[in-house]
């Protein structure tokens with residue numbers, strides 16, 4: 012089975028019902044995407060498929076139709092994505108384990124709405140759990156990122 | 164404070180995180196410093212000056228032995244060394260180091276003595292020093308009890324300073340310039356003529372010099388780093404998905420495993436049928452382990468999937484199977500023979516209550532899971548000569564002992580590669596997951612085994628926060644609170660945890676009563692009694708340990724009494740406060756939150772004050788009673804930690820603590836049916852999500868004389884402040900967590 016991840020074509024030999032999460036982590040060694048709950052309750056496994064945020068723990072790899080982007084493909088230390096820049100500016104992370112998913116969710120959300128209200132931010136982000144409680148900083152970072160996107 | 168609390172000192176070997184057990188030690192043994200673990204494998208030309216600093220011709224490495232579970236201590240520890248060593252962020256690498264007695268935690272002793280944090284009298288300080296000797300002698304290395312900064316503050320600055328002075332000696336030898344004329348900055352020694360000798364260039368010479376011992380630490384006015392916001396060393400990696408946690412580590416030839424242990428707590432495995440699992444793709448083996456089964460496969464998901472096909476014959480739980488029995492046990496535990504300790508007995512309670520109380524009430528605090536977002540995991544590779552372990556852990560040396568007991572190696576043959584942790588909240592003080600990985604790996608010697616819990620397994624065996632029940636009464640007179648008397652019954656979390664860690668835990672458990680007995684109020688009559696219920700479900704330290712329960716009871720009771728008296732909740736707390744630093748905390752909270760201003764209809768405001776781990780914390784919560792339930796609008800959190808090392812990280816941790824305290828108070832508990840936890844994943848134990856998160860205004864004060872940690876203290880006041888605010892808004896008094904059993908939230 013072939014899939015495109017972060018611009019690279021990858022060949023994997025797996026069952027079609029293996030969730031994309033585990034194909035990425037255990038078969039391809041792409042570990043920025045995290046396992047948190049396995050049942051669409053935490054958002055730690057969020058990746059983009061053709062730019063749209065999906066929960067990779069719920070996506071059977073056999074059903075995949077589109078190009079996958081993980082946090083590693085969104086940006087890197089050398090070339091940060093605008094959302095990552097805001098996350099660093101506001102020092103959002105504590106343990107950081109949820110933050111790949113938070114950033115992927117926020118990046119996808121801001122693609123559709125670069126001038127969100129507080130309520131829209133809360134609605135878009137509430138399926139992503141942060142056990143460390145960084146929500147106040149996530150909100151601020153999203154507003155900074157939105158402003159930077161609008162001004163870019 | 165105005166009055167020294169009278170405390171029943173039944174024994175001196177009392178502890179929370181402290182570990183004792185009739186150890187005899189001489190002054191010499193305590194004075195002697197453990198060997199520097201960095202000396203053991205020092206390469207030629209490398210210099211180490213103490214267990215925290217290593218310099219060679221290429222690079223400088225700072226050892227930051229306190230585990231980082233998200234609280235940012237890797238960065239903060241490095242900053243303390245860098246402050247005195249005169250090196251900048253970006254010029255050095257960090258390492259969590261090897262487990263070693265050299266990294267004994269001197270602050271563990273502080274919480275382990277039966278004295279209020281505000282008590283700096285001779286007896287209290289002497290006991291702290293004796294306990295420190297015990298912890299040092301046992302070489303207890305660990306992270307917990309919000310001790311990292313208290314333990315590190317002087318120690319790591321001294322490590323930086325001694326390294327700096329030794330490097331200056333080397334520079335002096337090399338250049339012939341007297342030490343007094345040398346300066347240091349930016350990782351180099353500067354000669355008067357402007358020449359710079361990099362520390363790395365001086366390493367091989369410095370390695371031949373006996374490290375300087377006596378140094379004077381710099382005055383606060385000269386600090387470059389401490390007190391200023393720093394960019395955490397891990398922040399870029401954590402924002403780009405490139406920081407590996409234990410669960411992300413890969414070792415050559417590794418197989419993936421998962422386990423299922425009898426979910427009926429304490430029950431054994433009578434039998435199982437894995438015939439289907441063994442046929443499944445990628446499954447390498449199915450192995451019986453203690454009270455359960457492990458599946459070993461070539462992929463984590465295949466292991467999870469195969470596990471679901473196994474049928475088990477489980478033995479019965481060894482704990483009372485139904486939750487109601489747990490509460491009934493607590494209810495029956497308020498009796499003399501189960502007295503753990505009378506922690507405080509100011510005034511004359513018998514006299515004060517001889518004609519009955521003006522008010523009495525009962526409070527409950529449930530079991531709650533830690534559930535850090537990174538499920539527990541460990542990689543273990545056993546060979547005949549050694550055991551290697553990759554995992555994130557808070558009690559490194561104890562982990563070695565317990566793994567060695569399984570594999571038959573010596574403690575020193577267990578090599579722990581400690582990892583960044585995706586949260587802990589106390590969960591990574593536990594060992595079961597590491598022991599299970601070691602059991603599997605020991606049966607498959609030579610193959611590295613990565614054992615990952617499914618989220619469901621993590622919930623099933625998340626030794627939760629202990630349950631606790633409080634019974635309080637009080638007296639009010641002339642608009643004032645004159646007497647408060649709180650008893651509580653709970654199983655000892657420290658005994659439960661200590662039992663699994665192989666650390667004896669004698670004497671009363673100060674954590675049962677933490678947050679209730681130690682608040683520095685001057686109330687005419689202030690009695691606090693803890694009864695130790697028999698052990699029920701096995702429990703473990705949950706962020707702030709005893710204070711989230713006992714602090715909720717105490718502050719709620721006080722709030723009810725203040726309302727009985729008809730006094731203002733803020734003014735009466737301030738009036739009763741007997742400790743200047745704490746009074747300032749309350750006054751600042753009142754000022755920032757504009758306490759007393761009109762909130763408008765359907766709104767309410769509550770305040771709570773709880774001191775834990777030596778940190779006085781006041782929180783003010785504002786809520787609105789909307790048509791769809793209670794909405795938490797805004798929270799102010801004011802605390803005093805003496806010295807704030809990194810203001811940005813401090814603010815983040817305080818906000819996180821408030822979110823943690825509020826979220827679990829609203830909706831989270833673990834309950835047992837048939838001896839099993841009823842909650843299996845986050846949808847049944849959600850805590851706070853963003854849509855419920857209020858604005859959180861943080862103010863850190865620095866009036867206290869000792870530096871304290873901030874990881875835990877913001878948690879305990881959150882629940883009572885919320886309950887008090889809900890009472891103000893609705894007239895409904897919440898005496899049991901989680902609150903959503905009694906009232907709706909937006």
Ligand code: FES
Nearest residue numbers: 048049051054068
């Ligand atoms: S792991 Fe996919 S939502 Fe939690």
Ligand code: FES
Nearest residue numbers: 107109141142143
């Ligand atoms: S930063 Fe730890 S879970 Fe979000």
